Amino acid sequence: MALVPVLNGALRVSELASGATVTAANARFFDAPIPIVAHIVGSTLYLLLGAAQFVPSLRQQRWHRYAGRVLVPAGLISALSGIWMAITYEMPESNGTSLAAVRVIVGALMVAGLVIGLLAIRRRNVRVHRAWMIRAYAIALGAGTQVFTFLPWTxxxxxxxTIMTTVLMTAGWAINMVIAEIVIRRSARR
Structure with a gap:
């Protein structure tokens, strides 16, 4: 699932780097490229390195700790730049203010998950750390799941x-959050 947003981000960066034709759909990225590039770089690092954090053999090694020192800042950059874009970019008509509000909320939830997870591991509370990092990662995977909510409809x-775009995008994050909570509860019972 991480492959979808990573590939989409690579296409967006190449579009910006190549000086593609500016259209109504991409003008906001050319007008203010720093937030979208920060979002893409942060998200790519977070999604790719974050997937490896779920490999049990890597969690037992120092790699998990060192990767986490890259992942938390990358995740924060991803979430905060997403919030910034939701607030400041002029979005296409299909993205109404309700979708901007949802993006701000999920971005804030991702920031909260990362911060709570970081504070928990500093207190050596692995159970709380794991739960909040799973939640934050589930939010980050929203763009991958949104393909499965958007594609059948389209x-x-x-x-x-506008309204259905908000519903379908929100459904991607909601599906991931439900799955994250199932994973958290199942692992707590073990």
Missing amino acids: LALGMPG
Whole structure:
């Protein structure tokens, strides 16, 4: 699932670097490229390194700790730049203010998850650390899941309107959060 946002980010960076034609759909990125590039770099690092954090054999090694020192700042950059863009970028018509509000909320939840997870591990509370890092990672994977909420709708009914865009995007984050909570609860029972 991380592959979808990583590939999309690579395409966006190459579009910016190559000086592609500015359109209504991409003008905001050309007008203010720093937030989108920070978001893409932070998200790519977070998603790729973060996936390895779930490999049990790596959690028992120092690698997990060292990678975490890269992951938390990368995750914070991803979330905070996402919030910044939701607030400051002029979005296409299909992205209404309700979607901007949802993006701010999930970005804030991701920041909270990273901070709570970091504070928990500093207190050596592995159970709380693990739960909040899973939640933060689930939020970061939202763009990957949104493909599965958007694609069937778009293929069957065409591009969704403003309200349905918000519903479909929110569904991607909600699905991930439900799965994260199931994983957290199952591991707590073991």
